Amino acid sequence: MGIPDSGDRMEPADFLPRHRLQSLLDHLLQQGFEILAPQVRDGAILFRPTQHVDQLPRGVTQQQAPGHYRLQQGDSPRCFSWANGPQAIKPLTFTPQETLWRSELQADGSLRFHEAPVVTRATAVIGIRGCDLAALALQDRHFLERIEDPLYRQRRDSLLLIAVDCSHPADTCFCASTGDGPEAQTGFDLALTELAEGYRVRAGSVRGESIMRALPLVASDATLRQEAIEQATQARCQQRSLPAFDPAGLIHQSEHPAWDRVADACLSCGNCTSVCPSCFCHSEAEAPTLDGQQSEHQREWDSCFSEGHSYIHGLHVRPDTRSRYKQWLTHKFGSWVEQYGRSGCTGCGRCIGWCPVGIDPLQVLRELGEEVK
Structure with missing residues (x-):
């Protein structure tokens, strides 16, 4: 050539x-x-x-x-x-x-x-x-x-x-x-x-x-x-592919055993959300000076896997790993479709490679999809 x-x-x-x-x-x-x-x-x-x-x-x-x-x-x-x-x-x-x-x-x-x-x-x-x-x-x-x-x-x-x-x-x-x-x-x-x-x-x-x-x-x-x-x-000949599933059906699969299996493995470390190029969860907090005369209102990345992310007055809406993983997966592949007309996943695979225990969310989707079928 x-x-x-x-x-x-x-x-x-x-x-x-x-x-x-x-x-x-x-x-x-x-x-x-x-x-x-x-x-x-x-x-x-x-x-x-x-x-x-x-x-x-x-x-x-x-x-x-x-x-x-x-x-x-x-x-x-x-x-x-x-x-x-x-x-x-x-x-x-x-x-x-x-x-x-x-x-x-x-x-x-x-x-x-x-x-x-x-x-x-x-x-x-x-x-x-x-x-x-x-x-x-x-x-x-x-x-x-x-x-x-x-x-x-x-x-x-x-x-x-x-x-x-x-x-x-x-x-x-x-x-x-x-x-x-x-x-x-x-x-x-x-x-x-x-x-x-x-x-x-x-x-x-x-x-x-x-x-x-x-x-x-x-x-x-x-x-x-x-x-x-x-x-x-x-x-384009890739080993993995997004399985066929019903995005709206994810939200209603609350009692599916797949959530228990993934919760047993998940560490709630938030690695998947940190490396995800589309996740946008964040928290805001005040950072006052020691003398109390000035303060900065700061925004920083947060994860729906953290305990504090789901806290409201006197209550954790998602108190355990099972509910947090369900929130992440259903939002990424279900709620995003309702909000923006497509899922929040672009297929980069980072959440798979950088998960310390090797959780593959595509496998979880397959399990949930089989139940829907």
Whole structure:
């Protein structure tokens, strides 16, 4: 397979040879963007500030299974031959902890309130997967459409999203069955398909088109186009799939023995909700200074698996692991359908890989679905 000649313009210029990938980063840096891209940190793939392609996880692959996540180093020139890391881009918009406002005690005993400013910088994120773009769209539905969250809006508007189609889904992935991957479909400014000798590039916004015009692209030939088709077809052949079930029926399966079986294994640690790219549960609390003169009202990630999350005056609505797991599963796959027209799951499989006891919620859904049938 050869790289097309740069003088061949019969086809649109949409291919970036591998040795020219740095030109993309250089252009973004020249435009004033901070770049976040995948890097290997502490045995996982994490988004970190990046300025050179040598920082990308070249040759890195993954092994994922229930309760298992391991990276392996190979000699492939590819930089994106892995499925995902423990976090998507949720922390960049819905931050783990932030101050919503500050209050100050006045001499007359009244309180003066101050907005908490958000300092953002134009940020380009490279390497986003299709399942995570779908999860971001769900976050947008909650934080921008139902009631607009100004802090979320400011962070969201600062992002330039560059997706990379997933070519090596993990054994825990099932995005093909949810319709959210492995290719990036919507919500990106620019999307790349990594092939053996480089990247096919497509734009998803006006900003993306502007970036494409600035890159040293050449035209794809028929061989490259066929390679992209075959790679996408192979990536859709995933071991797991979302089972057929009645979302509304989940809520009425209160006495199904599947809830007891999963409660016996579940630790209520909240790992699944922490790594989930669409979960948005949070708590709010006051953080006063020691002298009592000032206070910050803070919001931080919470989990429906925590005891305090279901507490109301004098009562825990969900007092045990069984009821908490039921709340999570029925909300993710049942209530979301009623609220937003689709489930809250995009098939990334993180909840399976990062569960310390290897619980697979797809298996629980199958058990419940068999009862409904």
